[in-house]
Amino acid sequence: MKENIEEELSAAKAATVGTKQLPNELKRDLLVVIAAELKDNVGHILRENKKDLARMEPTDSRYDRLLLTEDRILGLADSVLAVSDLDDPAGTLLSSKQLDNGLLVEKKTVPLGVVGVIYESRPNVTVDVAALCLRSGNVCLLRGGSDAWFTNTVLVHLVRGVYAKHGLNVNMLQLLPTERKHVTELLTATAYVDIIIPRGSQTLIDFVRANAKVPVIETGAGVCHTYVEKHADLQKAAQIVANAKISRPSVCNALDTVLIDQAVAESFLPILTNLFKEHQVRMYADAPSYAILSKLQYPHLEKASSEDFGREFLSLQCSVKVVETLEGALTHIANFSSKHSECIVSEDAEKIAIFMEAVDAAAVYANASTRFTDGGEFGLGAEIGISTQKLHARGPFALEKLVTEKWYVTGNGQIR
Secondary structure, three states: OOOOOHHHHHHHHHHHHHHOOOOHHHHHHHHHHHHHHHHHOHHHHHHHHHHHHOOOOOOOOOHHHHOOOHHHHHHHHHHHHHHHHOOOOOOOEEEEEEOOOOOEEEEEEEEOOEEEEEEOOOHHHHHHHHHHHHHHOOEEEEEOOHHHHHHHHHHHHHHHHHHHHOOOOHHHEEEOOOOHHHHHHHHOOOOOOOEEEEEOOHHHHHHHHHHOOOOEOOEOOOOEEEEEOOOOOHHHHHHHHHHHHHOOOOOOOOEEEEEEEOOOHHHHHHHHHHHHHHOOOEEEEOHHHHHHHHHOOOOOEEEOOHHHOOOOOOOOEEEEEEEOOHHHHHHHHHHHOOOOEEEEEOOOHHHHHHHHHHOOOOEEEEOOOHHHOOOOOOOOOOOOEEEOOOOOOOEEEOHHHOEEEEEEEEOOOOOO
16 A cells, blocks of 8 residues: 555656647547547456446446446547547637737636546546546546546556557556545645546535645536426426436436426326336425325335435435425525526426526526536537536536636846
8 A cells, every 4th residue: 555645746747747748739649549449448448347346236326327338438439539629728829918018918728737636436537537638738637436446447557558659658647546545645735736626426525625725626416406387398398307317317417306386296297207107216205296196106206305305316216396486496496406407397488588597507408408417418528527616617627627827928128
């Protein structure tokens, strides 16, 4: 067991000198090669992933996040190619002006430097972060969870192998040990690390926020609501709610709470339960919705407790609440939202406009599933996570946000 990660931190800082100087076309070419390596090594990656999966119960909500399939690996390769097609966010001239004293003052975008990412059972993050940091000229330090150690190790090995073959500093990408003591060391490494990004449970995010001395950009947990307003197309609403809950329940943009206008609750719930029954979605219902669902003899029904609202389920479970008005829905969301993704289903343009402006969230939806909150779906290539805070980045934390600003001042002997 390593005593500390001083060597890795120092190597990361040293690597920034070369990373900032990588030509745009070389970065594109490297990403294309990395994508090819992923496709060529599907079998090897799957074998390592199975070692991790064997240590986790399939009923664990993290299992699906940890699971890689051939299609998912090919999808990761495609996301790397998508990142390669995006413009380099660094080196963009933001402003330029000549002062009266002759100084040329310019502002340009530059890489952040050393980016530390702390995450849990999500090997897709390993590839996405590596690609995004390479494209933007950043060095990245990855601290994945012990649950995904074998998978993360093989993925990082493949990427570093590409760097080595091209004569580059492999320490542009490092996978850190998983011992807990090294997390604190990373969080306080202000001499080496420029930014920390946690991605995972609220517990992880809270720990990072409480213990970090390095600046933190949060990618928050998702407590996502869909409000079925009384003027909604109920068939459309049921499809939207079902997709948001069922398509991949273990991810942060999945639905957690259904809010239903009391005027349509008795009409809507039978349609929704027809879709939910097949997937055995467990519903935690408030008193009005419980009464309706009991009459429908819905088999996977529980009475909701106060803890079931504001809860990120990450499984085939959700809470249900009947509200009297749009204002009631807005109040509930304001009280329980994690400010990730919120949706209204309605055919009333005025109600939609009020909802979209009043809800405080990184992404607000009208008549579409919250499952679209994703860097790839938004045309950003890939993402590190979904930021629910308001400084620097909000929503999909993608390539465009992995830079900061720098002033370039050129003179000819001016003094003040």
